[in-house]
Amino acid sequence: MKKILFQLHWLLGISAGLVLALMGVTGAGLSYQDELLGLLNPGVVSVTPPSGARTLAPDELLGRLDEQLGGRQVLGLILSADPQEAVKVNVSGGGPRGETLYADPYSGELLGAARGTEFFRVVMQLHRWLAIGDTGKAITGAAVLGLVFLCLSGLYLRWPRQAGAWRAWLTLDWRRKGRAFLWDLHAVAGTWCLLFYLLASLTGLYWSYDWYRNGLHALVGEPAPQHGGPGGRRGPPPGMRPEGNAVQAPRPSPNLAPAWSAFRQSAGDDYRLANLRLPERPGQPLQIMYLPDDAPHGRAFDRLELDVHSGAVLKHQRYADKSVTGRLLASVYALHTGEYFGHPGRVLMLLASLSMPLFFVTGWLLYLDRRRQRRAVEASRQALAPAPAGVGRPWLIGFASQSGFAERLAWQTAGQLQAAGQAVQVRPLGELDGQALSQAGRALFVVSTFGDGEAPDSARGFVNRVLGGRFDLSQLEYALLGLGDRQYQRFCGFARQLNGWLQAQGARSLFAPLEADNGDAAVLQRWRNRLGELTGRAPAAAPGEEGFGEWRLVERDCLNPGSSAEPIWRLAFAIPPGQRWEAGDLVEIQPPQANVPPRRYSIASLTEDGALELLVRRVVRTDGRLGLCSGWLGEQLAVGQTVPLRLRPNAGFHAPADDRPLILIGNGSGLAGLRSLLKARIAAGRKHNWLLFGERSATHDFLCGEELLRWRAGGELERLDLAFSRDQERKVYVQDRLRESAEELRAWLDRGAAIYVCGSLQGMAAGVDAVLREVLGDPAVERLRDEGRYRRDVY
Numbered sequence: 001m002k003k004i005l006f007q008l009h010w011l012l013g014i015s016a017g018l019v020l021a022l023m024g025v026t027g028a029g030l031s032y033q034d035e036l037l038g039l040l041n042p043g044v045v046s047v048t049p050p051s052g053a054r055t056l057a058p059d060e061l062l063g064r065l066d067e068q069l070g071g072r073q074v075l076g077l078i079l080s081a082d083p084q085e086a087v088k089v090n091v092s093g094g095g096p097r098g099e100t101l102y103a104d105p106y107s108g109e110l111l112g113a114a115r116g117t118e119f120f121r122v123v124m125q126l127h128r129w130l131a132i133g134d135t136g137k138a139i140t141g142a143a144v145l146g147l148v149f150l151c152l153s154g155l156y157l158r159w160p161r162q163a164g165a166w167r168a169w170l171t172l173d174w175r176r177k178g179r180a181f182l183w184d185l186h187a188v189a190g191t192w193c194l195l196f197y198l199l200a201s202l203t204g205l206y207w208s209y210d211w212y213r214n215g216l217h218a219l220v221g222e223p224a225p226q227h228g229g230p231g232g233r234r235g236p237p238p239g240m241r242p243e244g245n246a247v248q249a250p251r252p253s254p255n256l257a258p259a260w261s262a263f264r265q266s267a268g269d270d271y272r273l274a275n276l277r278l279p280e281r282p283g284q285p286l287q288i289m290y291l292p293d294d295a296p297h298g299r300a301f302d303r304l305e306l307d308v309h310s311g312a313v314l315k316h317q318r319y320a321d322k323s324v325t326g327r328l329l330a331s332v333y334a335l336h337t338g339e340y341f342g343h344p345g346r347v348l349m350l351l352a353s354l355s356m357p358l359f360f361v362t363g364w365l366l367y368l369d370r371r372r373q374r375r376a377v378e379a380s381r382q383a384l385a386p387a388p389a390g391v392g393r394p395w396l397i398g399f400a401s402q403s404g405f406a407e408r409l410a411w412q413t414a415g416q417l418q419a420a421g422q423a424v425q426v427r428p429l430g431e432l433d434g435q436a437l438s439q440a441g442r443a444l445f446v447v448s449t450f451g452d453g454e455a456p457d458s459a460r461g462f463v464n465r466v467l468g469g470r471f472d473l474s475q476l477e478y479a480l481l482g483l484g485d486r487q488y489q490r491f492c493g494f495a496r497q498l499n500g501w502l503q504a505q506g507a508r509s510l511f512a513p514l515e516a517d518n519g520d521a522a523v524l525q526r527w528r529n530r531l532g533e534l535t536g537r538a539p540a541a542a543p544g545e546e547g548f549g550e551w552r553l554v555e556r557d558c559l560n561p562g563s564s565a566e567p568i569w570r571l572a573f574a575i576p577p578g579q580r581w582e583a584g585d586l587v588e589i590q591p592p593q594a595n596v597p598p599r600r601y602s603i604a605s606l607t608e609d610g611a612l613e614l615l616v617r618r619v620v621r622t623d624g625r626l627g628l629c630s631g632w633l634g635e636q637l638a639v640g641q642t643v644p645l646r647l648r649p650n651a652g653f654h655a656p657a658d659d660r661p662l663i664l665i666g667n668g669s670g671l672a673g674l675r676s677l678l679k680a681r682i683a684a685g686r687k688h689n690w691l692l693f694g695e696r697s698a699t700h701d702f703l704c705g706e707e708l709l710r711w712r713a714g715g716e717l718e719r720l721d722l723a724f725s726r727d728q729e730r731k732v733y734v735q736d737r738l739r740e741s742a743e744e745l746r747a748w749l750d751r752g753a754a755i756y757v758c759g760s761l762q763g764m765a766a767g768v769d770a771v772l773r774e775v776l777g778d779p780a781v782e783r784l785r786d787e788g789r790y791r792r793d794v795y
Contacts (some may be wrong), residue, residue: 453493
């Protein structure tokens with residue numbers, strides 16, 4: 001349900017967002033229309049009262065206006081109790097609703113029309129029906145309905161799980177950059193504006209749909225008033241309508257003295273405004289809407305109907321006498337503009353209306369960025385073209401990858417073979433068994449070695465199911481490319497184990513296995529050349545191996561000052577143009593010393609954050625010397641200097657593509673890879689995250705503690721378990737916290753959760769693996785590995 005709501009939310013947002021943005025801006029422009037007209041028109045909408053003069057009574061005013069209007073009919077008057085305000089005179093002509101002129105209440109002199117009135121009329125037409133008639137009214141009505149859905153779905157998608165999370169829920173993190181900041185801005189601003197948009201949309205529907213307006217009034221038990229619009233304008237009075245080819249003479253203005261006297265007796269002098277709507281035909285009453293001095297807001301009108309000739313009161317409806325729902329219906333416009341809540345309400349509704357384009361812009365930017373990311377993922381993992389008919393049995397290309405490099409080489413290998421006219425099938429080793437190998441006929445293996453001779457996590461199931469058995473592979477011909485790091489004693493240990501097992505099962509090697517140290521370009525080229533010899537077609541130019549670029553250090557700070565452990569630094573590097581990565585990826589940094597293999601680190605940030613961040617712990621050797629790379633990065637490299645760095649995809653540690661729960665386990669600087677995964681999940685609105693993190697002490701070693709606590713408070717981190725080993729007499733580690741939460745662990749896994757482990761191989765990762773096997777059993781852990789639900793990035 002949440003995924004469906006998310007898809008509908010962004011689909012509706014990018015489709016209706018432009019209309020809503022226009023309605024928001026125009027609504028804001030109308031918020032202070034009267035005040036703006038007053039500033040633009042001194043001497044027209046305002047007057048200077050003569051000394052000792054009194055305002056004219058309505059019948060006197062009508063007489064003097066008739067002398068100046070030259071046959072145009074007065075339709076209504078708006079009289080203000082403010083002695084400096086001019087009288088508003090609604091006269092026939094100038095449009096279907098007449099024209100508004102201003103008159104001096106002391107002399108009756110017409111002062112003319114206010115400048116800017118036409119502008120605000122157009123703004124109102126844009127706001128209500130896009131200035132294109134009934135079609136526009138249908139569009140704006142649908143957009144307002146969409147706004148209701150956007151508000152409610154956005155509320156559901158961001159609802160905090162903890163009552164204490166409201167403060168973080170409403171706070172914008174200005175430190176975020178890129179996509180993360182856009183997401184935060186969209187969500188936090190939306191939370192602040194939510195109630196205002198719901199109020200504006202639910203009241204806006206009052207003018208958009210007759211069924212909505214009629215339904216509201218039916219609930220109160222009173223008829224709904226008819227409102228103007230593209231198809232419902234009030235025309236001129238009958239006396240001004242043509243009949244045949246003739247035009248009737250305008251009716252004479254009525255004598256308002258009796259009715260006005262009766263009004264003054266009923267309302268007294270305690271009113272701010274009186275709106276007189278003159279009868280359109282003989283026999284109709286005079287209608288007066290007036291605003292008492294003690295009215296709760298500027299639209300809380302009382303209504304009088306008076307007999308023009310006798311002044312008898314025919315009907316008197318007081319706002320205060322209405323039911324609660326009746327008062328709300330009478331205040332729809334005041335609720336819509338925020339005026340119902342006084343001046344602060346108008347200001348807040350103005351600000352919310354002006355913010356509407358923000359959601360359209362940020363929503364579109366997030367949508368376009370999501371599309372770019374999706375295209376990049378699809379391009380990097382796109383399936384090969386179907387094999388042409390008659391090319392024979394396909395080559396089986398099996399890969400075992402920890403960081404994603406072996407997988408990328410496997411697909412490049414498949415591309416080379418397909419270019420030579422060969423059929424190919426690419427599969428991870430975890431999906432293969434003895435039968436698949438015996439039936440393959442021809443196979444190529446691209447496998448990396450994890451740590452000191454171990455199989456990658458994704459291939460552990462293959463090791464347990466296949467390498468421990470015996471199969472007849474005498475019909476299999478194969479070639480093998482091993483990837484490893486000569487720093488380890490058992491260099492390419494898993495590749496050698498696989499090769500020895502294949503030989504023992506009778507498989508025949510097409511050429512001697514090749515072993516590449518840290519992606520040695522010369523070895524990879526030899527691999528391509530040997531494949532070219534097998535297929536009879538020379539390989540194309542080697543795919544461009546991304547070289548080291550110069551990345552500039554812009555920030556460095558120690559995350560554990562005062563700790564008894566070695567310092568851990570957060571290093572931030574400016575991102576060169578065109579460089580991107582996914583959460584879970586790695587970097588390789590070339591230390592300044594010659595003839596050293598590059599050092600790998602997990603990336604702790606997202607591209608959208610605007611900087612590449614690493615968490616690096618200082619390494620001290622047994623002889624007291626600092627680690628070549630960690631010591632250089634933490635203590636010798638100056639801010640502003642550059643380092644040779646290149647990105648390394650780590651597909652085996654990328655976040656799940658769906659919204660499944662995620663259990664993240666790590667210690668020390670291993671938080672880096674987990675942090676990037678959490679950032680990506682939070683940016684995607686996925687909040688089912690559980691972090692188990694361990695270090696020495698809460699006082700000095702709670703790395704990124706404020707950030708993690710804010711995520712927990714905001715509901716982005718559903719559960720946070722911490723293990724500070726030195727804060728109590730008995731040392732406690734993350735594996736201990738995991739064992740204590742065994743029931744919760746099983747419950748999360750039953751919901752489809754995946755487990756990601758990042759940190760030290762010895763101690764933490766081994767301890768976590770032991771607890772998982774203790775709680776779940778070996779078969780269950782192996783199934784998690786095979787399904788890709790147990791992944792590790794450890795060192």
